[in-house]
Amino acid sequence: MLARLRREYAQLVTSGAQLLLLGVGAQLESRSGWLVCLSLMAFISLFAWLSALRRLRAVRDTPTSRIVSAAQGYVELAGRGKPLPGSPLISKLRALPCLWYRYRVERKDSDNKWHTEESGESEASFLLADESGQCVVDPCGAEILTMHKDTWHQGDYRYTEWKLIHHDPIYAIGQFKTVGGSSVTLDQNEQIKAVLAEWKLDATVLHARFDLNNDGALDMREWMLARQAAKREAEKRIVAARAEPDISLLVQPRDGQLFLISNLKQDKLARRYLLWVWAHLIIFFGALGGIAWWLQQAAV
Incomplete structure (x- = not known):
């Protein structure tokens, strides 16, 4: 349920619950x-309110980083969306x-x-590019807000589809990390063991390489020669791995911080969350006022 709230804009879901509770209270007609x-x-x-405030603070307070110089960790990025090479999604x-x-098919009873x-929704990654570079965005687990929404009807069915499209302006907050050559940490002994295995x-x-006396078994000296050759092979593999180009990724934070992707501008997102902050605060105090009124009625 919590994952669904993150993906489908928790404020809309909770507001529906509040309206439902008002209707239930009116139907019950009892103190x-x-x-x-x-x-x-x-x-x-x-x-x-806490959920909206958390989002508002993340959007307002997280500084926008350039991809080429972004620090490892929680960052805010802004650029253009591009598909990965290969067949398009x-x-x-x-x-x-x-x-x-994301899509939804509904039927009227x-x-x-x-x-x-x-x-359902897609899980394929895409590229986010700014003037300094680009990174791969993995949307799994993200709260995604988009202006591209299509709704249409066919008979008793209603179809709704949300999309992010090529060259959309993309605003994203999430966990930034770099994988590849510069971040590779390989243990030489483990690599030697892997080569020998x-x-x-x-x-x-x-045996053709290291059984020098052709007795069908490797003695201590021959085994040491094999280990030395394995060490050289392991060193070559480590050098090759570290020469691989770095790949920057934006993924879901593990500590529960907001993971947001949108084609809305930052200031529009901030205004939207600010509106929800005030709306939920007003509803909260309105509900408290209603509770106080009913308690006062009981005392009279």
Whole structure:
């Protein structure tokens, strides 16, 4: 449930719950019913206020980094979205090329209520490029806000699809890390063991190289020669691994920090979260006021 709130904009979900509680309270028409519903509203509003405030602070307070000089850790990046080389990602419903998509298929029942029949989202990575460089964005686990939303109807079905598309302005906050040559840490002894293990898989070749007296077994001297050759091979592999180009990645933080990807501008995101901060705060105090009123009625 918490993962869904992160992916599908928690403020909208919790606001729906608050409206539902108001309706339940009105249907119950009792003091105890209203007190329970208003208490739940206050709790949900407090949770939603903290959630919106956390997002607002992350968007406002995290400085934007250039990809080429971004520090390892939690960063904010801004640039343009690009597909990775190869076959483009195709959206599920519209069958259009995109960087990311989410979709939902709903069906209307006899009571004119919509029920989700199918939903999902892509997990393919894409590139985020600025004037200094580019990094690979892994959207798994991200809260994604996009202006590209299509909704259409066919009979009793309603189809909704959200997308990020090629060359979208991309704003992202997440965990930045670099993998590749400069970040490779290889233990030489472990590499030697790995090389020897590979050679042992083909005993014929191993003995042909190092069984100098052809007695069918490697003595201590011959085994030392094999280890020296394995050491040289391991050193070559380590040098080759460290020569590999670095790849920068933006991924979901492990410590639960906000992982946000959007094609909305930073100031628009900040205004949206600020609006939700105030909205949930007003609902919270409104619910507290309602609780106080019902308690006062009981005392009269």
